[in-house]
Amino acid sequence: MGLLSFIKEAGEKLFGGSSAHAAEPGANPDAAASAAIKTYIETQNLGLTDLIVAYAGATGVVTLSGKAPSQEASEKAGxxxxxxxxxxxxxxxxxxxEAPAAQYHDVVRGDTLSAISKKYYGDANKYNAIFEANKPMLTHPDKIYPGQKLRIPPLK
Incomplete structure (x- = not known):
């Protein structure tokens, strides 16, 4: 799938500070962060197998490897x-x-799923396609935040 960029300050707070908190002196904070991100991805129930997550705290880059049952599951994991x-x-x-790749949208202040739907599909009423494409990370169509990246699937 390749490399996707994100806003460092936005998102789920799985670990604190500029990198993961080490549980014990001498513990590897990148390994702790990798484990936290892996656990978070696994809670999404995407059907991934052999998932390996590597986080490099110095650069903020996460590398994912393993197998996904679909392009959609791979994109959601990313x-x-x-x-x-x-x-x-x-x-x-x-x-x-292989499947058609989705587009991505960086949420900005004032965005709504309806407005995003209008931009990508030409129809504000197709917002539910975007909501469904971002479940379970999204729990409600009105709960998006600036800095979040959303998956915009091709319409079927």
Whole structure:
């Protein structure tokens, strides 16, 4: 899938500071952050297998590898990893069946799913396609925030 960029200050607060808090002196904060991101991705129930997550705190880059059951699952995993505070980009190397790739939208202040739908589909009433494409990361169509990156799927 490639490299996606994200806003470092936006997203889920899975670990604190500029990198993960080490549980014990001498512990590897990047390994702790990698484990936290992996756990977060796994809670999305995307059907990934052999998932490996590597976080480099110095650069804020997350690398994903393993297998995804679909292009959609791969894209959602990349978004889940990238919509975490302190992550600047995701190098998504998940292997998935070929399918049309989605577009992405960076949410800005004042955005609504209806407005985003109007921009990409020409119809504000198709906002539910965007909402469904970003579940379970989105829990309600009105709960999006600036800095978040959303998946805009091709219409079927």
């Amino acid at each position: 978004l889940a990893a990238g919509n975490v505070a302190n992550v600047t980009s995701v190098d998504n190397q998940l292997v998935a069946p």
